[in-house]
Amino acid sequence: MTIPDAKWESRMMELIAEVSVMKVSQIKPEHRLREDLGMDSVCSLELISMLAEEFGLDISVEEAAGVNTVSGAIAMARKHIEAA
Amino acid sequence: MKVLFVYAGFERHSEAHPELRKWVPMNEYLxxxxxxxxxxxxxxxxxxxxxxxxxxxxxxxxxxDADLVAMSFFTPAATRAFELAKYFRGQGKTSVAGGIFPTxxxxxxxxxxxxxxxGEGERLWPKLLADFAAGAVKSRYTxxxxxxxxxxxxxxxSMYFGAERDGFRPDDYPVQITRGCPLQCQACVLPLVMRKSIREFSLPHALGQLRQLKREGKRACLTEDTSWFPGRPANHLKELFRGMIEEGLEASISYVGISMPQLLVASDEVLRLAREAGVGMFYLVGGFDPITMRAFTGVDAKALDRAHKAIARAHRVGIVPYTSFLLGNDEDDVGTVDRMLEFAAASGIEKAEFAIFTPYPGTPSWDRLNQEGRILSRDWRHYNDANVVFRPAKMTPQQLADGYLRLWREFYSDKGHWADKCQAERTIQF
Incomplete structure (x- = not known):
């Protein structure tokens, strides 16, 4: 498993930007994934695939489907990083 | 007691538009x-x-001489299923409907x-048969x-193998690896029909399905994008590919379904295993995911770039990207046709099919377009991706229908070389 370094949050913002309609500089924690960033549920899947590849996180599709905001996505990733 | 199972007919693209047979130098998939x-x-x-x-x-x-006539059907076959039910009821038979449309x-x-x-019938069907035998069958089982x-x-x-003959030799048979999906994609009926969590068939079961086909010299298709989902489903798929390699089941796959987002984020390992397991073609379904819904709108360069990367990745791993383009999403306009053709040519897609967006009952799209008063037809025969049954947002219904035909005609206008290929290689759905 790849252990994420201290900059994982900013890397995660880059990953969110990659699958959303926004640039990384425009993304804020309070943004809603669907309404503000144009991400639908398939984008969430892309994101968790990227988190699996980059950080070795094993996040279930069901869990990701329940996340609605950028801060929620970060909290989900943090929970898995701390548990790893 | 005897049961007659009937698979109701439906209209294919080439039946709705016979000119396709003239334009498209491919074999019609059965x-x-x-x-x-x-x-x-x-x-x-x-x-x-x-x-x-x-x-x-x-x-x-x-x-x-059957006592019970049972049909399982999807939306395009619903009208014909109703006609058949009328006939068999007229003969004094009890008719049963199940599957996607009835659900x-x-x-x-x-x-x-x-x-x-x-819903799923495995538990209900034996109960229904027992009730029928006891003279107490109900009108609905849920x-x-x-x-x-x-x-x-x-x-x-074996029920299908026994029915094969000239004119009826399906190109492949589906192998089911998972059921259900937690996502709420606009155009998908899966969560309604098979529930909102992904359940995997055991590895022995999935391999058993493949073995059953291999024994009879039949090919399999793996159609579910959900199998590629990260985590448990993708790990399961990897195990299946490994099992296929170990058992020498490589030659038995005709194609595997996948979407561009999954193709982009799939691990190198699972793609390598897919190739080693004999997967030579992806059925790349478009128009339902955020990449293909935006790539051809002319306003999202990032989505277009990602679509190019997805096709390039398929080429790089050596798996043919047989691509399905869907025209008629709300952001599509008349220029989308040109952008799709341009994309197909620039990305080197050699095998494609084209479909008209169709709001199938049971999907979020159906609910939304109904609420918006945009459903133009409830003739289920026309719900086959080859007819316009709703009012598009940025085109007229006629422009959408014309655009669909133009996609078929122009994409295949320089693909005459396919006519020299063997039947399996040049088989597509139309």
Whole structure:
């Protein structure tokens, strides 16, 4: 498993930007994934695939489907990083 | 007691638009009948006699000595299923409807059938048969929980193999690896029909399905994008590919379904295993995911770039990206046709099919377009991706229909070389 370094949050913002309609500089924690960033549920899947590849996180599709905001996505990733 | 299983016919693209046969130098794909009927046959008690008719090949409305006539059908076949139900009820037979359309529209089906089965049928069907034998069959059977896939037998495909003859040799048979999906994609009926959590068939079951086909010299198709989902499903898929390699089942796959987002984020390992397991073609379904819904709108360069990367990745791993383009999403306009053609040429796509967006009952799109008063037709025969049944947002219905035909005509205008290829290589759905 790849252990994420201290900059994982900013890397995660880059990953969110990659699958959303926004640039990384425009993304804020309070943004809603669907309404503000144009991400639908398939984008969430892309994101968790990227988190699996980059950080070795094993996040279930069901869990990701329940996340609605950028801060929620970060909290989900943090929970898995701390548990790893 | 005897049961007649019937697979109702439906209109293909080339039947709705015969000019396609002139323009497209490909072989017309013949899919297998519904996996659902073969599952119901598998859970039918052995003392009950079974007969099978494929209405696509030979009209099924002819006399039978069966007591019960059961159909499993999706939306394009619903109108024909209603006609068949009328015929068999007229013959004094009890008619049963199940599958995608009856689960999405049970009230409408109840007007045409004696019995409607809503949801997965493995638990309900034996109960229905027992009730029928006791003279106490109900008008509706509803599954209210996910059926445990550990208990599911292999589909009784021998019922279909036995019916094969000249003019009816399906190009492949579906292998089911998972059921259900937690996502809420606009155009997908899966969460309604198979519930909102992903359940995997065990590895022995999935390999058993493949072995069953290999023994008979048949090919399999793996159609579910959900199998590629990260985490448990993708790990399961990897195990399946490894199992196929170990058992020498490589040659038995005709294609594997996947979407561009999954193709982009799939691990190198799972793609390598897919190739080693004999997967030579992806059926790349478009128009439902955020990449292909935006890539051809002309305003999202990032989505277009990602679509190019997805096709390039398929080429790089050596798996042909047979690409399905869907025209008619709300952001599509008349320029989308040119952008799709340009993309197909620039990305080197050699094999493609084109479809008109269709709001199938049971999907979020159907609910939304109904609320917006944009459904133009409820003639289910026309719900086959080859007719316009709703009012598009940025085109007229005629522009959408014309654009669909233009895509077929122009994409294949320089693909005459396909005519020299063998039948399996040049088979597509149209």
């Amino acid at each position: 899919g297998s009948p519904s996996l659902g009927l073969s599952m119901m046959a598998a859970v039918t008690p052995p003392q009950i006699e079974i007969e099978y008719r494929d209405d696509r090949v030979e009209k099924a409305d002819r006399p039978t 999405a529209m049970p009230d409408e089906c109840e007007r045409h059938f004696d019995v409607v089965v809503v 599954e209210d929980q996910a059926y445990p896939l550990d208990d599911v037998p292999l589909p009784k495909l």
